[in-house]
Amino acid sequence: MSDATLTIEGVVHLRRRGPGGRPELREGAAPPPPAERVPRVARLMALAVKMDGLVRTGVVRDYAALARLGRVTRARVTQVMNLTLLAPDIQEALLFLPPVAAGREPLALADLQPVAAIRDWRGFPRYGLARRHRPRMLETRT
Numbered sequence: 001m002s003d004a005t006l007t008i009e010g011v012v013h014l015r016r017r018g019p020g021g022r023p024e025l026r027e028g029a030a031p032p033p034p035a036e037r038v039p040r041v042a043r044l045m046a047l048a049v050k051m052d053g054l055v056r057t058g059v060v061r062d063y064a065a066l067a068r069l070g071r072v073t074r075a076r077v078t079q080v081m082n083l084t085l086l087a088p089d090i091q092e093a094l095l096f097l098p099p100v101a102a103g104r105e106p107l108a109l110a111d112l113q114p115v116a117a118i119r120d121w122r123g124f125p126r127y128g129l130a131r132r133h134r135p136r137m138l139e140t141r142t
Helices: 040-057 063-070 074-085 088-095 109-116
Strands: 012-016 023-027
Touching: 040 063, 040 074, 040 088, 040 109, 063 074, 074 088, 074 109
Parallel strands: none
Antiparallel strands: 012 023
């Protein structure tokens, strides 16, 4: 036997399927990184506005019917619908949050639940948020 060298040229990249997945060798260049995405809380705010309209116009009877149609629990529908209890300027700020390029989103639905539960807004600073409840994304611009 001879000591021959074999050279193969080409473009390849490694790809993982899901978190903790094994890397796979793929032919061709790596795909472009994912585009910016609309923050989840902004999508949920839009969904809450849409669902509220469906219930108000009578297209859907109640939240329980929404839950059945969406195949989610009534508790989840209530969590989403609680966003409609926020002040209109906060709702607007949520709808126009900047896109997220990569990584974790800076604001989650769970962050807003305590704010939506506040019933008496007197004595709170602008936007009706106490400092401990004020997400960084919603702080007032000066």
